[in-house]
Amino acid sequence: MSDFTFSRNFVRLNTKQFQMGSPEEKKESIASEGDIKTTKAANFINNLIEEDLAAGKNGKRVHTRFPPEPNGYLHIGHAKSICLNFGLAQQYNGLTNLRFDDTNPTKEDVEYVDSIKEDVQWLGFKWNDQELYASDYFEQLFEWAVKIIQSGNAYVDDQTAEEISRNRGTVTKPGIESPYRNRSVEENLDLFYRMRKGEFPDGAKVLRAKIDMADNNMLMRDPLMYRIIHADHHRTGDKWCIYPMYDYAHGQCDYLEGITHSICTLEFEIHRPLYNWFLDQIATSDYRPRQIEFSRLNLTYTMMSKRKLLKLVEDKYVSGWDDPRMPTISGIRRRGYTPESIRNFAEMIGVAKRDQLIDVSQLEYCVREDLNKRANRVMAVLNPLKVVITNYPDDQVDELDAINNPEDPNAGSRKIQFSKVLYIEREDFMENPPKKFFRLFPGGEVRMRYAYFVRCNEVIKDEEGNIAELHCTYDPASRGGNSPDGRKVKGTIHWVSAQHAIEAEVRLFDRLFVKENPEDVAEGQSFIDNLNPDSLIVLPKAYVEPSVADAKPLDSFQFERLGYFCVDTDSAKGKLVFNRTTTLKDSWSKIEKAGQ
Numbered sequence: 001m002s003d004f005t006f007s008r009n010f011v012r013l014n015t016k017q018f019q020m021g022s023p024e025e026k027k028e029s030i031a032s033e034g035d036i037k038t039t040k041a042a043n044f045i046n047n048l049i050e051e052d053l054a055a056g057k058n059g060k061r062v063h064t065r066f067p068p069e070p071n072g073y074l075h076i077g078h079a080k081s082i083c084l085n086f087g088l089a090q091q092y093n094g095l096t097n098l099r100f101d102d103t104n105p106t107k108e109d110v111e112y113v114d115s116i117k118e119d120v121q122w123l124g125f126k127w128n129d130q131e132l133y134a135s136d137y138f139e140q141l142f143e144w145a146v147k148i149i150q151s152g153n154a155y156v157d158d159q160t161a162e163e164i165s166r167n168r169g170t171v172t173k174p175g176i177e178s179p180y181r182n183r184s185v186e187e188n189l190d191l192f193y194r195m196r197k198g199e200f201p202d203g204a205k206v207l208r209a210k211i212d213m214a215d216n217n218m219l220m221r222d223p224l225m226y227r228i229i230h231a232d233h234h235r236t237g238d239k240w241c242i243y244p245m246y247d248y249a250h251g252q253c254d255y256l257e258g259i260t261h262s263i264c265t266l267e268f269e270i271h272r273p274l275y276n277w278f279l280d281q282i283a284t285s286d287y288r289p290r291q292i293e294f295s296r297l298n299l300t301y302t303m304m305s306k307r308k309l310l311k312l313v314e315d316k317y318v319s320g321w322d323d324p325r326m327p328t329i330s331g332i333r334r335r336g337y338t339p340e341s342i343r344n345f346a347e348m349i350g351v352a353k354r355d356q357l358i359d360v361s362q363l364e365y366c367v368r369e370d371l372n373k374r375a376n377r378v379m380a381v382l383n384p385l386k387v388v389i390t391n392y393p394d395d396q397v398d399e400l401d402a403i404n405n406p407e408d409p410n411a412g413s414r415k416i417q418f419s420k421v422l423y424i425e426r427e428d429f430m431e432n433p434p435k436k437f438f439r440l441f442p443g444g445e446v447r448m449r450y451a452y453f454v455r456c457n458e459v460i461k462d463e464e465g466n467i468a469e470l471h472c473t474y475d476p477a478s479r480g481g482n483s484p485d486g487r488k489v490k491g492t493i494h495w496v497s498a499q500h501a502i503e504a505e506v507r508l509f510d511r512l513f514v515k516e517n518p519e520d521v522a523e524g525q526s527f528i529d530n531l532n533p534d535s536l537i538v539l540p541k542a543y544v545e546p547s548v549a550d551a552k553p554l555d556s557f558q559f560e561r562l563g564y565f566c567v568d569t570d571s572a573k574g575k576l577v578f579n580r581t582t583t584l585k586d587s588w589s590k591i592e593k594a595g596q
């Protein structure tokens with residue numbers, strides 16, 4: 001029956017995992033208390049903030065912002081930045097703004113704005129007031145640009161983009177001043193207003209800050225402030241045809257919003273002198289936002305560039321931005337990750353000044369830890385093998401008690417049905433078992449979880465010699481899982497009752513890329529060549545116990561011995577689809593250690 005193949009880390013059935021609260025599990029949860037749940041560890045950003053507070057800077061306020069560009073969906077790297085910005089504000093009774101950095105009309109879209117808002121809220125954070133947009137400040141930014149021109153510190157340049165780039169010089173060679181650099185204030189003002197009016201085509205002119213073409217920092221060599229783009233903007237429509245550059249807009253937006261600490265990723269460290277330079281041009285008081293850089297999150301086996309994620313979506317390598325294999329927040333949400341697990345992850349990895357490459361198994365560890373506490377256990381059979389209990393009465397149904405979650409005393413218990421025909425996992429039976437195979441085999445006896453001891457007497461095969469079903473007998477005296485004569489049965493396996501179980505589609509996910517660094521490619525290849533062909537395996541006909549029949553999209557369960565699964569948003573009434581969030585144990589690192 002199985003016309004699908006299993007990925008190599010598919011259900012490592014391990015009877016040991018079956019024992020509730022095994023010593024291994026206990027150790028993990030103790031470790032997690034130390035690692036994750038403690039109050040926020042102070043990091044270097046805390047120190048800088050506390051320095052500012054002690055000095056009485058900016059009225060002793062803490063006000064941060066999260067400034068996404070609405071040109072794609074947020075990913076787990078953004079989640080780190082969100083947790084950091086909102087977390088710091090919470091720590092110091094401050095505020096956090098959500099500001100869309102929408103200064104590039106050609107790549108932005110309302111769909112992205114909506115998804116970003118949803119993701120931030122889902123992570124559990126509340127931004128100050130309404131969400132804000134850099135585009136709301138276009139008029140103010142324009143006025144400030146005029147002011148900078150008037151003070152002689154900006155000019156309109158007619159050089160082409162290539163000329164500007166060529167004349168910027170190199171790290172070892174100073175740049176060449178533009179022939180237009182010494183235009184009069186009047187001429188610059190006139191040209192700048194006419195740029196705004198739409199008199200010039202794209203690329204004909206730019207506004208540049210007049211700083212120093214010989215500065216050691218290349219970014220200070222007369223950086224661009226405005227460029228001409230005749231394109232409609234998702235919020236301002238056709239009102240503008242000149243748009244501010246990120247470097248010019250960002251600090252001024254921070255200033256307008258009263259931001260005190262502008263936290264960004266390390267690549268902006270060399271932009272900091274420019275950030276401060278612009279602020280010095282326009283500030284009218286002592287108040288200054290302070291830019292602080294931290295290292296971006298990189299994860300093994302994970303692609304984190306929005307541009308490349310967009311390619312995966314557009315070229316249909318994945319089903320969309322929220323494909324459960326994507327590292328987007330919407331993808332991992334659909335995969336079954338909880339907001340708590342992501343916040344714990346952000347806390348666990350901390351913030352640093354050096355580039356971080358985090359093992360993706362740490363993220364998986366966090367979701368496992370969290371779901372272990374909150375997901376109810378149920379039984380499901382992914383790769384079914386029929387078992388007929390020959391000595392069980394045809395129409396009889398036995399109702400047995402099953403514990404919902406041994407980690408949560410309030411989760412209670414439920415009834416599960418046992419009957420004559422069951423399904424078990426194909427992998428739980430072997431015709432010719434090796435020595436330490438404690439599951440079912442001809443003549444062997446196994447415990448059906450919460451039910452009875454069952455012995456296999458006969459293996460029934462189809463014409464091709466495939467195992468079609470097993471004929472077994474049960475021991476009525478072993479109800480509840482123990483035998484009165486004290487005989488030992490080592491293995492316990494999961495099962496469902498054939499007449500009661502409901503059919504479901506199950507989607508098993510594996511890493512999207514086969515290489516730890518998806519960008520590690522041979523010449524002429526791209527990251528696309530590193531896609532894992534087995535990253536999605538669909539099991540169209542699995543069986544789940546009926547207690548999950550009314551589960552809603554994103555509800556999570558532990559399928560006993562198999563992993564954590566959540567209801568996919570593709571589910572409809574009577575047609576459940578489950579996503580495997582993660583296996584119970586980290587099978588990848590074992591595979592890697594074994595050098596397979």
Ligand code: ATP
Nearest residue numbers: 067068069077078080081264265296297304305306
């Ligand atoms: P990408 O490189 O994926 O396109 P970006 O930096 O262009 O991302 P923005 O929308 O500008 O995306 O990012 C919003 C905020 O999230 C910024 O403050 C940025 O520094 C931060 N951020 C982006 N990627 C990461 C990451 N991998 N780790 C931590 N913070 C990140």
Ligand code: MG
Nearest residue numbers: 068069101246
């Ligand atoms: Mg950016």
